[in-house]
Amino acid sequence: MIGIDWGSSNCRAFRFSPDGAVAERRVSACGIATLKPDAIEASLGEMIGDWLVQDREVLLAGMVGSRSGWVETPYLPSPVGPGALGAALVDVASDLGRCRIVPGVAWRGEDGQGDVMRGEETQVFGSGRRDGGILLPGTHSKWVALCDGRITRIRTAMTGELFALLLQHSLIGQVAEARSTGNEAAFVRGVARSLADPAISMTLFSARAEVLLGRLPRQDVSDTLSGLLIGAEVAAMAAGHRSLTIIGDGALAARYRKALALAGIDDVTLIDGADAAARGLWRIGRMSDDA
Numbered sequence: 001m002i003g004i005d006w007g008s009s010n011c012r013a014f015r016f017s018p019d020g021a022v023a024e025r026r027v028s029a030c031g032i033a034t035l036k037p038d039a040i041e042a043s044l045g046e047m048i049g050d051w052l053v054q055d056r057e058v059l060l061a062g063m064v065g066s067r068s069g070w071v072e073t074p075y076l077p078s079p080v081g082p083g084a085l086g087a088a089l090v091d092v093a094s095d096l097g098r099c100r101i102v103p104g105v106a107w108r109g110e111d112g113q114g115d116v117m118r119g120e121e122t123q124v125f126g127s128g129r130r131d132g133g134i135l136l137p138g139t140h141s142k143w144v145a146l147c148d149g150r151i152t153r154i155r156t157a158m159t160g161e162l163f164a165l166l167l168q169h170s171l172i173g174q175v176a177e178a179r180s181t182g183n184e185a186a187f188v189r190g191v192a193r194s195l196a197d198p199a200i201s202m203t204l205f206s207a208r209a210e211v212l213l214g215r216l217p218r219q220d221v222s223d224t225l226s227g228l229l230i231g232a233e234v235a236a237m238a239a240g241h242r243s244l245t246i247i248g249d250g251a252l253a254a255r256y257r258k259a260l261a262l263a264g265i266d267d268v269t270l271i272d273g274a275d276a277a278a279r280g281l282w283r284i285g286r287m288s289d290d291a
Contacts, residue, residue: 003281062119126280190227
């Protein structure tokens with residue numbers, strides 16, 4: 001099997017051996033947001049064409065199944081487990097061979113509020129967890145509740161997107177240096193401020209005011225802003241959690257781990273995002289064989 005984790009900004013491909021081990025992996029910057037729908041099949045062929053052999057299937061997950069992707073797939077309502085996703089794969093007619101796309105997952109709370117995700121469900125089911133809270137940081141951070149191996153709740157925070165928008169298109173961004181110095185102290189101060197006062201629409205302006213008052217160097221604005229936004233997210237979502245699993249990698253996952261520690265949550269396990277995606281794709285694909 002070939003597994004494809006195709007998001008908005010990049011694409012990860014995994015070639016599996018018969019026992020489910022990843023024999024080879026590739027990464028491309030050709031995310032779905034960079035492609036027109038009629039160019040997706042050709043882009044996939046360029047990326048994995050030499051992997052394709054007779055009877056090898058391609059299983060795809062993520063934004064490739066969105067409205068702007070290759071073929072739009074439905075959202076399965078939660079609670080949902082990997083077996084349900086495997087039984088609901090959507091076949092795509094393709095010259096590349098048998099291609100199937102994993103559906104997304106939808107959640108609706110008792111108050112009627114809804115939420116959705118595409119792609120993160122493969123990472124969740126590749127995490128090895130059956131119960132507890134899982135956090136997937138990113139442009140749109142996902143907070144997922146698992147119970148008995150099924151996704152029971154989804155909440156999305158637009159933290160990463162807000163960070164980019166504020167730096168690029170707001171008065172706050174006008175006083176920020178183009179490049180961050182990676183000032184951990186500035187980040188921590190921002191987190192602490194939001195944990196103490198999570199009214200983010202008000203605390204955000206302090207990042208501009210303190211520059212104008214000579215209390216915040218311009219090169220520290222982006223780190224302070226990151227701390228304010230991540231701190232507000234953690235303040236809103238971390239209540240009731242004694243432990244969490246973070247699926248991600250790099251500096252962003254480390255920042256969330258720091259923010260959680262400041263909120264009193266030290267029992268945090270970090271799982272590599274690419275590895276979780278690969279394991280989840282294999283698991284869902286094999287369960288489809290049993291459906």
